Structure formats: structure tokens, C-alpha cells
Amino acid sequence: MPGSGPSESVSSSAKRLQTPRGLAIIPDSVSWIATRSGGPGGQHANTSDTAITVTIDVAATGLADFLLERIASRTGPTIVASSSHSRSQWRNRQLATASALERLDEAAKPPPPPRRPTKPSRGSKERRLTEKHRTSEVKQARQRPVGDD
Numbered sequence: 395m396p397g398s399g400p401s402e403s404v405s406s407s408a409k410r411l412q413t414p415r416g417l418a419i420i421p422d423s424v425s426w427i428a429t430r431s432g433g434p435g436g437q438h439a440n441t442s443d444t445a446i447t448v449t450i451d452v453a454a455t456g457l458a459d460f461l462l463e464r465i466a467s468r469t470g471p472t473i474v475a476s477s478s479h480s481r482s483q484w485r486n487r488q489l490a491t492a493s494a495l496e497r498l499d500e501a502a503k504p505p506p507p508p509r510r511p512t513k514p515s516r517g518s519k520e521r522r523l524t525e526k527h528r529t530s531e532v533k534q535a536r537q538r539p540v541g542d543d
Contacts, residue, residue: 423454445478
């Protein structure tokens with residue numbers, strides 16, 4: 395049934411849909427559409443609506459405001475994922491939903507802490523200079539000997 399939530403077993407008001415990292419979203423924020431898969435595949439693929447496109451409405455997920463702002467700034471108002479890898483609509487729906495939820499999780503991650511610039515250590519300077527000297531010796535050895543005309 396196109397347009398219904400991501401899982402028949404999840405009621406829209408009682409349970410929430412879990413992302414891989416544990417964010418709980420409202421199932422009504424997820425919708426899906428079935429379309430025909432493209433490409434070769436014979437009679438079955440040409441007549442079955444097995445490709446799935448899952449759309450998550452970020453504003454309707456029921457997440458905290460700071461998460462909504464972070465996610466919307468990184469992905470926009472919606473997250474869309476498609477799958478047509480399998481001949482089964484059910485399997486493509488699972489794959490597309492998992493992909494969309496992973497994108498939601500990735501967008502919700504906090505930014506990394508800013509890098510603190512540091513000076514190279516004494517050992518790293520010595521290793522760099524030793525390697526430069528070694529490379530110089532290798533290149534010097536490639537030259538034609540003096541007096542070998």
C-alpha cells in the first residue's frame with residue numbers, strides 16, 4: 395500500500411521507529427512509494443512495482459528542536475532513499491528504510507570538536523629529516539659517475 399508507514403507491525407501512535415543509533419522517530423513521518431524497477435529483467439520486473447522510494451519528513455519526526463535544526467541544515471526538509479536491488483518489494487522497502495534511517499542518524503551526529511593546532515614533535519621532525527636525507531642519497535646514487543664519459 396503506497397503511502398503507508400514503514401512497517402505494518404508498528405502502530406503510528408503507540409510505538410516509535412528506531413534508527414540504528416537509537417533515535418526514536420514517529421512512524422507517520424515516514425512514507426514510501428512503489429514504482430516499477432528499470433532495466434532488463436523480463437516479464438516479472440516489467441510488470442511489478444518493486445522499486446521503493448522512502449521519504450522521511452524531518453519536521454514531523456518528533457525529535458528535539460536542536461536535532462531538527464541540525465538535520466535540516468545538513469539534509470534539507472526531507473530525507474529520500476530508494477532501492478530496486480531486490481525483486482521483492484518487501485526487501486526493497488527494508489533496504490530503502492534502513493538507508494534513510496542511516497542518513498538521518500548521520501545528519502543528527504554532533505559536529506566534531508574543533509582541531510587544536512599543535513607543533514610537530516621533535517621526534518617527528520627528526521624522522522622527516524632522516525627520510526629526506528635517505529631519499530637524497532638514493533637520488534644521488536642514480537646520477538652518472540663523474541669521469542665516466
